[in-house]
Amino acid sequence: MKTLVLAAELLQELSSYLEGAYPEEGAGFLLGKTEEELGRVQALFPLPNAREAEARSNRFLLTPQDYVVAELHAEQSGLEILGVFHSHPDCPNTPSEFDRQWALPHLVYLITTVSQGKAANHRAWMLREDRSAFDEITLELSTRPPFLSTTHSVGQLTNP
């Protein structure tokens, strides 16, 4: 994938969720569809950061159970897991070495800097096939509403 398209209203939802998680890292899945080299996000699937409280300022974890639930939700909505979003509180939105070690190929990693509690900047990345580094991909904002409005909200937009 070379371009990730995200509706402005979904970006606003994502920003609000990550600001709510501040000063901890917030995270979740991006659900949508791929069209050749373009991924179109159609729903967010935010989840609680499963890391222990003292680590959540610079680490996040989505468990295998989270993955299964997100994948099932995506399939039921006719979507797929396009990638993962997470925040870097008061840090640049470039992938860390820890991000690289844990990264999966063929998933987009959308990283947001949350600076002093405000979502400041968003960048999208994909892991190289040889796992040596991430490459930035184009993040395109769309004014068109998402085709589906299926953002997961079963009490999970509230951070723990």
Added chain:
Amino acid sequence: MAIIRIPTPLRPYTNGQSELTVAGETVGQVLENLVQQYPALRTHIFNENGELRPFVNLFIGENNVNDLQGVATPVEDNDRILLIPSIAGG
């Protein structure tokens, strides 16, 4: 022969197949046979030291093999091994 389920992000390395039948008497042997059949998978499942990458979780039924005998966990014919990633970063 066990059946191993491959998560979507790794399916480009298994010709798009979501489930594969692989020989092996333990979870470790199944994984080794899997990456021999699909060599491009190896770098995403094992690190440079041959250890499982941290996002790799393996379940037999509902049991995480880490709660059993790890990669030494015996596998019986038609057991379903689920490879489910956890997602982490920082």
